[in-house]
Amino acid sequence: MIIKYDMLTILGPTAGGKTSLAARMAHILNGEIISADSRQVYRGMDLGTGKDLDDYVIEGHDIPYHLIDIVDAGYKYNVYEYQKDFLKVFSKLQKKGRFSIFCGGSGMYLDAVLKGYKLISVPNNEQLRIELEQKSTEELIEILKSFKKLHNTSDLDSRKRLIRAIEIEISYADSKITDDCFPKINSLIIGVKFDRESRRRRISQRLKQRLDEGMVDEVEQIINNGVSPEILIYYGLEYKYITQYIIGEITFDEMFKQLEIAIHRLAKRQMTWFRGMERKGFKINWLDGHASMKEKTDRILALLQNSN
Numbered sequence: 001m002i003i004k005y006d007m008l009t010i011l012g013p014t015a016g017g018k019t020s021l022a023a024r025m026a027h028i029l030n031g032e033i034i035s036a037d038s039r040q041v042y043r044g045m046d047l048g049t050g051k052d053l054d055d056y057v058i059e060g061h062d063i064p065y066h067l068i069d070i071v072d073a074g075y076k077y078n079v080y081e082y083q084k085d086f087l088k089v090f091s092k093l094q095k096k097g098r099f100s101i102f103c104g105g106s107g108m109y110l111d112a113v114l115k116g117y118k119l120i121s122v123p124n125n126e127q128l129r130i131e132l133e134q135k136s137t138e139e140l141i142e143i144l145k146s147f148k149k150l151h152n153t154s155d156l157d158s159r160k161r162l163i164r165a166i167e168i169e170i171s172y173a174d175s176k177i178t179d180d181c182f183p184k185i186n187s188l189i190i191g192v193k194f195d196r197e198s199r200r201r202r203i204s205q206r207l208k209q210r211l212d213e214g215m216v217d218e219v220e221q222i223i224n225n226g227v228s229p230e231i232l233i234y235y236g237l238e239y240k241y242i243t244q245y246i247i248g249e250i251t252f253d254e255m256f257k258q259l260e261i262a263i264h265r266l267a268k269r270q271m272t273w274f275r276g277m278e279r280k281g282f283k284i285n286w287l288d289g290h291a292s293m294k295e296k297t298d299r300i301l302a303l304l305q306n307s308n
Contacts, residue, residue: 001301003099003305005186005187006094006100006186007090007099007100007186007187007188008025008026008031008099008102008188008300008304009103009110009114009190010100010101010191011189011190011274011284012107012289014270015263015287016105016194016199018104018105019055019103019235020055021293023057025101026058026101027059028065028301029101030098030250031099032099033063033099034067034284035067036067037045037104037109038079038082040069040104041067042235043071043073044073044222045218047213048210048215049173050206050210067085070085071166073231074226074279075224077102079108079109079112082112086109087182088115102187107273109114111277113279114185114187115183119124122172123171125171128166128167129163129167140162140163144166144169147166147169155249175259178293188303189283189284190303191284191287192296193271193287198290203264205216205265207256207259207260212217215238216246219232229243234261237259237266237280241258242255242259243257250258285299287299
């Protein structure tokens with residue numbers, strides 16, 4: 001089979017069956033999976049991040065995967081590090097003659113690869129931060145506007161984000177680093193989605209299953225291993241609400257209800273991000289999550305052979 005793409009990307013909101021589809025395609029194509037999940041990079045954070053490692057076994061064969069379990073819980077991994085790590089893996093797979101299946105739902109990680117923007121590691125500038133702290137929020141916004149049009153309104157969410165955004169822009173302006181182009185990767189992009197009610201039902205069922213499988217015990221173990229509750233709360237979603245339950249801030253029922261709502265909101269934000277990708281020119285070929293695995297794989301195989 002002649003494939004007219006460098007890579008296959010499978011994206012979609014949480015609990016949509018991306019991993020099982022990616023593993024099946026890797027099995028068919030003699031490929032390997034590169035994860036695009038911002039929390040599955042952490043070791044020991046398995047149930048809470050939905051790693052579903054059993055999905056990487058197809059017909060008794062282990063499907064190789066990358067960028068999962070690469071840093072310890074407690075470390076604050078970032079998209080700059082991810083982009084560098086992705087390139088190392090992608091280049092290695094190309095040299096081996098293995099096809100890459102890029103799979104996940106973390107929008108920034110997907111964009112960092114598919115859009116191919118250059119990221120520069122920007123260290124903290126404590127003196128600059130002290131100076132900026134003296135300014136009003138309105139003054140900070142005007143400073144940021146002097147560097148760029150504010151398409152990304154998330155920079156305005158808090159003074160901390162504003163100051164960091166200014167710090168980054170100033171570093172970019174002063175940087176002597178050449179803006180090397182991220183390699184252009186010609187990827188077929190597949191999206192998997194369910195209707196809203198089915199998606200909500202799948203999320204709730206999956207949450208109950210993961211709690212039954214010991215997700216609370218997992219978080220307790222991470223705390224016992226020396227990761228502070230404050231750090232776990234920083235990771236959000238399961239780790240935030242389960243930690244709050246463990247330290248007695250909320251009851252189990254409150255934890256479940258608040259976490260369920262938060263995951264539903266995450267899925268909604270993910271779909272909003274993907275629609276934004278489409279507005280920017282990305283062609284996402286959406287598959288119905290209810291379709292059989294064979295229907296999905298047959299459709300992907302047909303698209304892989306047609307780059308038009």
